[in-house]
Amino acid sequence: MDRARIVETEDGSHTVISPQFGEAYHSKYGAIQESRHVFLQAGLHPLLHKKEEIAILEIGFGTGLNALLTWLGTKEQPVNVHYDALEAYPIPKETVENLNYPDILDVEINIWNKLHSFSWGSAILLADNFRLVKHRVLFQKFRSARLYDLIYFDAFAPEAQPELWDIPMMRSMYNCLHFDGVLVTYCAKGYVKRNLKSVGFTVESIPGPPGKREMTRAIKMKMNE
């Protein structure tokens, strides 16, 4: 199989092109910009002032950019984060080593290496308030006893992986959220929003990152709301 290829996006940050799925891991308009907008601003930030403990499920871990930005965004906050990241097809070490995120984000290289080199299935503390577990697993097979406050749903596009945007996947994500839990995704396709609604989510379309008119935020409301 071809090697994962690194390309520069419009904000200067890298993304990776998956040889397996023929898809980019991030928006060509800016990887860091998209990640901050979709996952941090629309997902994490509204929870920061409401909760002292936040459990996050990321689907999928990929380059680790969302995890890194989340760690940076909670470093100085009075909050404890538990972050479970799922990934079935880890990117090769040589690719990780050539990504420019630590430089652009001014992150010490040992943190970046730590994020990528610790073993699958075990937990590390990236900081006293940030516990990370990477799970090498197919999304469809992941089972957790934990309920989450926030899901970063960052699968490849529905055209590349339709089974991950279908009702069974939406139902399992709904089931692993607390009430008031939130799912954010860059995708704003009509049938994806309908699938989310059909399993019980309250769905909103909100402005997307540059290059994308809308993104989706879905909330698991209490039954009587």
Ligand SMILES: C[S@@+](CC[C@H](N)C(=O)[O-])C[C@H]1O[C@@H](n2cnc3c(N)ncnc32)[C@H](O)[C@@H]1O
């Ligand atoms: C859009 S990329 C994620 C980008 C990532 N969040 C980041 O910050 O770099 C989608 C990821 O899902 C992974 N993936 C695709 N299908 C999967 C599956 N069925 N189970 C687990 N991981 C999968 C891919 O290998 C890829 O890393």
